[in-house]
Amino acid sequence: MAGDNYTRVTEFILAGLSDNPQLQASLFLLFLSFYVINLTGNLGMIILIRIDSRLHTPMCHLLLGLCFAAVVFGFFVAAECFLLASMAYDRYVAICNPLLYSVAMSQRLCIQLVVGPYVIGFMNTMTHTTNAFRLPFCGPNVINNFFCDMSPLLSLVCADTRLTKLVVFVVAGAVGVFSGLTILISYIYILVAIMKIHSVDGRRKAFSTCSSHLTAVSILYGTLFFIYVRPRASLSLDLNKVVSVFYTAVIPMLNPLIYSLRNKEVKDAIHRTAAKRKFCMA
Known part of the structure; x- marks a missing residue:
């Protein structure tokens, strides 16, 4: 827009998912339950990993980073994508080079695999935020979403x-x-290594070590693929904000459940912690 003869918008209103007062009350309770479960599950997983020394493994440290990202929404998506990539590399080393696992997944590398995704997530967020601040907004100021996503903002x-x-x-x-x-290449090598295992029980155990990670990857990337990669003719901001609920509220809530229910080490740690608490209360 040429010149400065327009009113600059400095405040925005989030439209939310619905303008129906009765539906808004139900959605409030639904989202409140999502966030309570999200905080309880992820903070509980963080505490469990910190207090149980048997969970001080590279994979659990990566899971710790994933749980922390789930309660810090600002750069959750980008950070989680690369944390899942770090986990895929961890599974590759564990299955393809089990004898060298403790050497390959050193403490220094583990820290880099956790911190790196956060740095990338922060840079991703700052890039979009800086671009948004440089754009002129002159009305309307209602964002057709329940959070300040780039598509409805633009x-x-x-x-x-x-x-x-x-x-x-x-x-x-x-x-x-x-x-x-990174995830795809890691699992190609993992699949090749598993196919070389002659024992059916050995193959089953190898697959079981990846099942929780594959479940989390499928849910996140499936949702992102639906939103950003589907044909342009089918694009709809109303549909996008409904689907966005999955990667902003549902997926962070599901991650601790996925890894606790499908990870033997985590389930054993939960049982040990519960047993100790019961003993202390007796």
Whole structure:
């Protein structure tokens, strides 16, 4: 827009999922339960890993980072994508090089695999935030979503947004491609290694070590793929914000359940902690 003869918008209103007062009350209770379970499950997993020395393993430290990302929503998605990629690499080392696992997954590398995703997530968030602050908004100021996502925000810009959309596409594409390729390549090697195992029981145990991770990957990437990769003709902000509920509220809530129910080490730690608590109360 040429010149400065327009009213600059500095405040925005989130439309939410519905403008029906009765439905809003139900949605409030539903989301409140999601976030309570999210905080309880992820904080509980963090505490469990910290207090149980048997869970001080590289995989559990990566899980610790994943649980922490789930309660810090600002850069959750990008950080989780790369944390899941780090977990895929951990599973690759554990299955393809089990005798060298403790050497390959050193404490230094483990820290890098946890901290790296947070750095990338922070840079991803700051890139989008910086671009958003540079854009002119002159009304309307209602964001058609329940959080400040880039797609509905860009629809309110009163200027050419092609460059900004290109930056968003490149950054989001880089996050998805690099993390996705790391997971894909890791599991190709894992699959090849498992196929070389002659024992059926050995194959089953190898697959079971990856089941919880594959479940988390499938849920997250399936949701992101549906939102960002489906044909342009089928794009709908109303549909997007409904699907966004999964990676903003449902997936963070499910992660501790997935890893606690499908991970023998975590289940054993829960039983040990519960037994100790019962003994102390007796």
